Amino acid sequence: MDAFKKWMRVFGCARARMYAVISKTTMIEYVKGELAEITPATAVVECAGVGYLLNISLNAYSAIQGKREVKLYVYEAISEDAHTLYGFAEKQERELFLQLLTVSGVGGGTARMIISSFTPAELCNVISSGNERMLKSVKGIGLKTAQRIIVDLKDKVSAYASGSNAGTPSVATQSSEVMEEAVSALTMLGFQTAASQKVVTAILMETPSLAVEQVIKEALKRL
Numbered sequence: 001m002d003a004f005k006k007w008m009r010v011f012g013c014a015r016a017r018m019y020a021v022i023s024k025t026t027m028i029e030y031v032k033g034e035l036a037e038i039t040p041a042t043a044v045v046e047c048a049g050v051g052y053l054l055n056i057s058l059n060a061y062s063a064i065q066g067k068r069e070v071k072l073y074v075y076e077a078i079s080e081d082a083h084t085l086y087g088f089a090e091k092q093e094r095e096l097f098l099q100l101l102t103v104s105g106v107g108g109g110t111a112r113m114i115i116s117s118f119t120p121a122e123l124c125n126v127i128s129s130g131n132e133r134m135l136k137s138v139k140g141i142g143l144k145t146a147q148r149i150i151v152d153l154k155d156k157v158s159a160y161a162s163g164s165n166a167g168t169p170s171v172a173t174q175s176s177e178v179m180e181e182a183v184s185a186l187t188m189l190g191f192q193t194a195a196s197q198k199v200v201t202a203i204l205m206e207t208p209s210l211a212v213e214q215v216i217k218e219a220l221k222r223l
Contacts (some may be wrong), residue, residue, distance in 0.1 A: 031087070032071040035064060043087055045070060054087030055108070057097075058116040058198075063089035077108055084108065092120045096157070103152045105145050114138050114149075117197060124157045125176075133180055137193045179204060182215040191223050199223055 031054070033047035040061050044051045054072055056064075064070040072087035073094045086108065088094040093115055100111035117138045118126060126134045127150055135146035179200055186196035199219045203210065210218070 028074045028076060028085070030071055030073045033069065035067055035070045038065060043070070043072065045072060045087070052085060054085045055112060056087045057093065057112055059093060059119060060087055060089040086112065090120065096120055096123055099153050099156055100149065103145075103149050105148065110140055110145075113140055117194060118201075122201070127153050127157045129176070130154065131176065131180075134176070137183060137187075137197060139194055178210070178212045178215060181212045182219060185212075185216050186219055186223070189220075195223060 031045045031047055031052050033045045035043060036046045036051055037044040038061065040058060041055065043054050043056050043060070043064065045054065046052075054074065056072070060072065064072070072089065073091050075086040075088070075094055075097060077084040077086065086094075086097065088097065097111050097115055100106050100114055101108070106114075114135070115123060117123075118134075125131075130150050132143065132146045132150065135141050135149060136143060141149075179197075182200045183193065183196045186200070187193050196219065199222045200215055203215050203218050203222075
């Protein structure tokens with residue numbers, strides 16, 4: 001009996017180490033196939049008769065919506081009681097997602113909410129510029145978490161910020177003050193932060209030179 005207990009302890013430790021190793025590796029680089037089902041939060045991609053359910057961001061949803069054949073880069077979150085797949089339309093978005101997961105207190109759901117609120121270039125600039133206010137506007141992100149993200153990732157994302165979308169300044173860099181003021185005003189008027197943020201971002205992408213009051217007026221027409 002003592003030998004059996006000892007064997008179980010060893011087996012249990014080995015299994016724990018196995019899960020720890022697996023959780024840090026990616027067996028599936030991407031899935032490519034027919035888009036069988038899609039919602040703003042999930043996509044089912046059929047490959048060789050197997051349907052893979054992937055959790056996706058709003059950026060990925062916008063990129064693949066309406067397409068028949070799609071390719072999504074994959075991150076596998078494996079634990080003893082769950083096996084979750086996350087899908088990304090771009091490698092850079094997956095890299096940012098993985099960087100967010102290294103921050104204490106940020107899990108898969110929170111990381112997906114963050115990357116759904118910004119484009120990769122915008123998120124890089126928000127973090128590298130230390131914009132706590134913009135990070136706090138994401139649902140579920142408080143001041144301490146926003147500060148941890150900035151402290152932990154500021155240097156790591158600087159390469160992304162300088163290398164992504166070269167020649168096309170992001171909204172976060174070009175009109176950050178206008179965006180912040182417009183989103184803040186719309187939130188005080190009773191609109192949800194995430195929805196306001198998306199609309200304001202779209203408006204500033206279309207016409208970056210608009211003044212804050214013009215952005216707000218246009219946003220009120222779209223919300």
